[in-house]
Amino acid sequence: MMKIVGKNIDRLDGVDKVTGVGTFSTDLSAPGMLYGKILRSPHPHARIIKVDTSEAEKLPGVEAVIHRGNVPNNPFNTAAPMYTTVPYLKPVLDQWIFAEKARFVGDEVAAVAAVSEKIAEAACKLIKVEYEVLPAVFGIKEAMAADAPEIHDPRITPEGKNVVAEIIRIPPGLPGDALDKAFEDADIIIEEEFKTNVQKQCQMENMAALAITKPDGSITVHSTTQTPHPTKAILAKVFGVPASKIRVTNPPYVGGGFGSRIGLSGKAEVVAIALSMATRKPVKVVYTRKEDFMATDTRHASIVNVKLGAKKDGTFVALDLKGYTNTGAYCTFGAELPGVLGAMTLAIYRIPAIRYYGHSVYTNCTPGGAMRGFGNPQGNFALERVVDMMAEKLGMDAKELREKNISRAGDPWFLPYPCSSSELAECIKQCARSIGWERRGKLNNGSGHIRRGLGIAVGTHVSNAWPFCVDYDNAYVAVQSDGSVNLSVGCCDMGTGISTSLPQICAEAMGLKWEDITFTFADTASTPFTIGNHASRGAYAQGTAVKAAADDVKKQLLGYAAGLFKVSPEALIIEDSIIKPVGAEGKGVTVVDPMTLPGAIEEAAAAPVPPPQDHEIVKPVHTQGPQKGISLEGLAYYAHIRNKQFIGVGKTIPPNAPPWHCCAAEVEVDTELGTVQVVKMAAAHDVGTVINPLIVEGQIEGGVVQGIGYALSEEILYQPNGQQAHTSFSAYMLPTAEDIPEIDTFIVEGSDPSGPFGAKGAGECGLVCPASAIANAVANALGAKVNELPMTAERVYALIHG
């Protein structure tokens, strides 16, 4: 029976956050601090001929102006995975602090440090830049055309013009004819093309960094990064300095992330450091919301082609999938994201013959990067639409068709980790019951202008980043001399609750009272390496390391205590921070001073100077019972004055495990206006053992609402001149409290053999299926082909009226 894992323990960061005393990067200041501002390109593609900073430098209050001519020009990538690239794949290094040509509207050209933000902004306007404007391209297909302009040096695109990194093929290598043969066995084949648009993370805290460089060469950066440790590695490459000179830390809170700052926070860290080096003063760079929209990574727009073959009885026999993602001006995550798109889409169903071909494409758009779901929502929408089309063609129920074909625990599959657990079938049941699935097809009588529809979609995701990038983890657990326990992990808590969940895992594994644990995180100076918080990996991957460290230190504690009790370590347990004999679980014991135990008496008898009789260190007894126990506090102090310390180390390589989820939607479509109203959403998730149910529900609900935005209203479009058309919250339509439907959330608890206490990843999957389910509901309401996201009123109107 677990006492801490599985419980709705109040978040450790709760009080800080509800009282406003919790600090975020944007709140920080340092003595003598200057403010940095960035000059950005107004052109989507232009060679920078000359940067004249003379007027800007003359403005009173300006302390430095930097541009390509006076900063390091080492190529890098702002994305963390390019510093954790698996063997034999080559990292794509296609970014510079300031590039020799601008590749999107908003690309960094120069920056100013001044005594105030206003002066820095004014100085940016005084910088004169001479551009040679180049032809630009914005669409995926257009960028792959023969006459498209080349956006990067051909050495960066060995597979073809504007093709990013390696083309991803599943299975690897050149295709054989097995797939074509499998399609010959299909009774029905459906082939469709789907398009999804750009979504923005819209984390509430804008990109921010405070850099403090010192004459001894040390660099400290407080920033909004989701990955302090890999960010340290990136900064070392950018500035050509030893990583050991750099400290990266969150302060400790980060105002959301959703993938937008896996690695650098846009260029906030590099510009702040470069300006701090130039001025020898602390420099803080905070992006505006407009800069966040135009110049930080977005979700990739995509084109996905699906060809699905099935037998008459509904058995899927072959799936051919192609994914093309718009990575914009720079690669960032464009190398591995198409891999996740393909892998997660192919993994949903048992299909004997599968094939995927995919890659990213450079364009002159804002870089497409990582956003919650990481390619999965794009592929999921396409396949789940086709499954509904297949059901219709077969005359089968869409839910039953899914139930017939879904992957099951233990199924052999193509991924290099096992399909180790799945409660997807139960998730489907829960969603269908909640949404009233039996009503499907009976909701409309053809009168009026409102049509109702129901839709369902299923999916999976990852619990860490393997095999898409390096994925291992570490944790330290140190018992303090007062018996409290400090856990140290290099994670970032951007709101996911990981700074509560990891201590829960540690406290459960060690048998601690909740009050006895403290947590150190988000600082490269005081924590061991982790690749950071992304890929839904916190609770699973970091959790595995925490569990290992906790088990390690517990073994040390019990081993030491066994010498005092004069029993074997296996005869002892720890419960509520009391070490006591096996068999006393859940029972009171008399907590005594360790000095009174047989091993301690023996030691004292052998001591050269006998101890004083009134030796009394340990505070009053915690509980009463027939057997003897000692408190962790007592043991730690007893050990402390004997030069004995307990430090547990966890070093783990988690294999990865699939979480599963189902979403169901009920919608109303106004056929006169084209508007879609989501009436209800149901979401059921198997994320393994739940560490903290309230936190997991919050992840699911937040994901569902982001999914509603992705489905219906959120997109960044481009004007013909390359300007982003949506760069503010008044133009970019994300859901507010007044837009949300009833949301029914279910946690279908399973247990994965590889996760800590059976946990799997929970961070991203909330956002994978909602848009697919809503699209299926809209298609069901209208009997129309919904092949593009988002389903804005204009697009839906066009579906109805042509």
Next chain:
Amino acid sequence: MMKKITVNFTLNGKAIEVFCEPDKMLVDVLREELALTGTKIGCREGECGACTVILNGDAVNSCLIPAAKVVGKEIQTIEGVADNGRLHPIQTAFIEKGAVQCGFCTPGVIMSAKALLDKNKSPNSDEIREAIGGNVCRCTGYVKIENAIKHAARILSEISVTGGGK
């Protein structure tokens, strides 16, 4: 740069005097002049609600209010919600009901909720959603925020019945 003026107002129950440009926005007065960084900046355009404070009883976006406009006004920020370190029932409810994730929107949402509950002891769902309709929260999906505000309303009405609390 505009000539600085003296601005007097009441902040969290105390008289305050600030010497600043009349067009300096209230959020900057709070964060820069008074080092009260609990009030956040998410957009500076009045479109996200992260900077919400209570001005003479109403929830407002402090990024849109110049210092000259707050002369003589009564302002409450997130730093003034707890009573001598004792959390306000809204704050407790936000923690207990899971309404806090990244925490960046939280101070603003709490101020909007407080402005509502100060006037309306038992708001319905529509009234709660309208009150926080200008506060963007990208983490929670608003479900648990609404629950927390409802829960706080219940607790507050119990306190007023039993006569305890502030």
